Amino acid sequence: MDPKRPVSGWLNRRTLTVTLVAIGLAGGAPSATPVRGERMSAIVYHEYGTADVLRLEEIEKPEPEEGRVLIKVRAAAANPLDWHYMRGTPYLMRIESGLFKPKSPRLGADIAGEIVAVGASVTEFKPGDEVFGTGGGTFAEYARASVKRIALKPANLTFEEAAAVPVAAITALQGLRDKGHLGAGQKVLINGASGGVGTFAVQIAKAFGAEVTGVCSTRNIALVRSLGADRVIDYTKEDVTQSEERYDVILDNVGNLSLSAMKRLLTPHGRAVLIGGGGPEDGQWIGPMGRALRAVLWSPFLDQKFEMLLAEINNEDLNLLREMLESGKLKPVIDRTYALHEVPDAIRYLETGRARGKVVIAAQPAD
Numbered sequence: 001m002d003p004k005r006p007v008s009g010w011l012n013r014r015t016l017t018v019t020l021v022a023i024g025l026a027g028g029a030p031s032a033t034p035v036r037g038e039r040m041s042a043i044v045y046h047e048y049g050t051a052d053v054l055r056l057e058e059i060e061k062p063e064p065e066e067g068r069v070l071i072k073v074r075a076a077a078a079n080p081l082d083w084h085y086m087r088g089t090p091y092l093m094r095i096e097s098g099l100f101k102p103k104s105p106r107l108g109a110d111i112a113g114e115i116v117a118v119g120a121s122v123t124e125f126k127p128g129d130e131v132f133g134t135g136g137g138t139f140a141e142y143a144r145a146s147v148k149r150i151a152l153k154p155a156n157l158t159f160e161e162a163a164a165v166p167v168a169a170i171t172a173l174q175g176l177r178d179k180g181h182l183g184a185g186q187k188v189l190i191n192g193a194s195g196g197v198g199t200f201a202v203q204i205a206k207a208f209g210a211e212v213t214g215v216c217s218t219r220n221i222a223l224v225r226s227l228g229a230d231r232v233i234d235y236t237k238e239d240v241t242q243s244e245e246r247y248d249v250i251l252d253n254v255g256n257l258s259l260s261a262m263k264r265l266l267t268p269h270g271r272a273v274l275i276g277g278g279g280p281e282d283g284q285w286i287g288p289m290g291r292a293l294r295a296v297l298w299s300p301f302l303d304q305k306f307e308m309l310l311a312e313i314n315n316e317d318l319n320l321l322r323e324m325l326e327s328g329k330l331k332p333v334i335d336r337t338y339a340l341h342e343v344p345d346a347i348r349y350l351e352t353g354r355a356r357g358k359v360v361i362a363a364q365p366a367d
């Protein structure tokens with residue numbers, strides 16, 4: 001298969017897009033445009049594999065491009081999408097990321113930092129602005145970002161806290177609002193309430209006025225309650241699929257609920273939003289997509305709706321999140337913080353599937 005060949009046919013294009021986005025790749029592969037000049041430290045990988053393929057190297061510092069800014073990375077955060085890129089799994093994503101080896105050696109999407117230069121035609125931001133959002137290859141001292149995928153950093157957050165927000169919180173927001181149509185007074189079940197997406201989803205659902213049930217393990221009950229969940233189901237003690245409760249919305253971050261179980265748990269016109277799921281060893285070809293695609297194909301024949309999320313990082317939603325963060329309705333939960341050279345350990349930890357909130361790459365000093 002030639003990675004440069006356009007994917008032909010609706011099904012292929014759609015399947016690829018849906019696969020990449022459902023594992024959180026909406027921003028596309030990190031940019032690898034060659035540049036001249038100063039050097040910087042960055043995490044790079046030249047082959048797919050476990051976190052052992054990641055190296056801290058000195059590479060050329062990027063320069064801003066048309067429509068993009070150059071950010072001094074003050075902090076970054078890890079997401080499951082990073083290990084998907086690192087491993088090149090599910091294999092379907094390699095059509096975009098490189099068939100036999102990564103097209104771009106850079107890794108990392110979430111970013112909080114200070115703009116140090118702007119590209120041609122950029123009027124929205126200026127050097128010195130403190131921003132958060134997503135960029136290309138943010139496990140580095142500097143990274144480029146599109147002006148469409150950044151916003152001014154919430155004033156009351158540290159860089160580490162701000163970096164924890166973009167991918168996970170936007171996924172939670174768009175899942176609950178755009179796909180779940182969650183409204184005040186409705187009941188929502190958040191499966192995987194203690195992870196990166198889940199900890200934001202519990203708080204956003206509460207901010208929408210919903211009645212929230214979170215599913216997590218025993219050690220995370222207090223955390224999920226503290227985020228505002230009205231009820232917590234400990235999956236080590238109780239099988240949520242046997243619950244008598246009915247939900248208007250299910251947000252599934254884990255991917256372990258069967259379609260029939262979700263159908264039973266939903267109200268007659270309820271909506272299930274399939275965010276993701278699966279670990280590094282699961283579903284090497286299409287990953288969590290098999291179940292999600294089946295659900296979406298069934299959905300038109302049912303009163304209940306099964307939706308996949310196509311999370312899109314955009315500055316409108318980043319600004320909305322900024323307001324929620326500044327007004328205290330939302331607070332990032334940070335589990336562990338790693339230094340830039342410890343990114344391989346950060347990814348290894350995330351891959352265990354046990355993260356409680358976000359895994360952050362520590363703040364670097366200003367220039």
Ligand SMILES: NC(=O)c1ccc[n+]([C@@H]2O[C@H](COP(=O)([O-])OP(=O)(O)OC[C@H]3O[C@@H](n4cnc5c(N)ncnc54)[C@H](OP(=O)(O)O)[C@@H]3O)[C@@H](O)[C@H]2O)c1
Nearest residue numbers: 021022024080171192194195196197217276277311354355
């Ligand atoms: N569609 C999109 O656009 C999009 C965007 C972002 C992420 N995603 C996907 O969404 C998924 C979640 O992302 P994330 O960042 O939240 O991952 P994460 O932070 O790695 O999730 C870890 C959490 O999952 C919990 N968990 C594991 N097994 C569970 C189970 N059986 N029941 C309930 N909770 C369980 C763990 O809690 P315990 O330790 O207590 O088990 C842990 O707190 C990933 O598959 C990711 O790829 C999709």
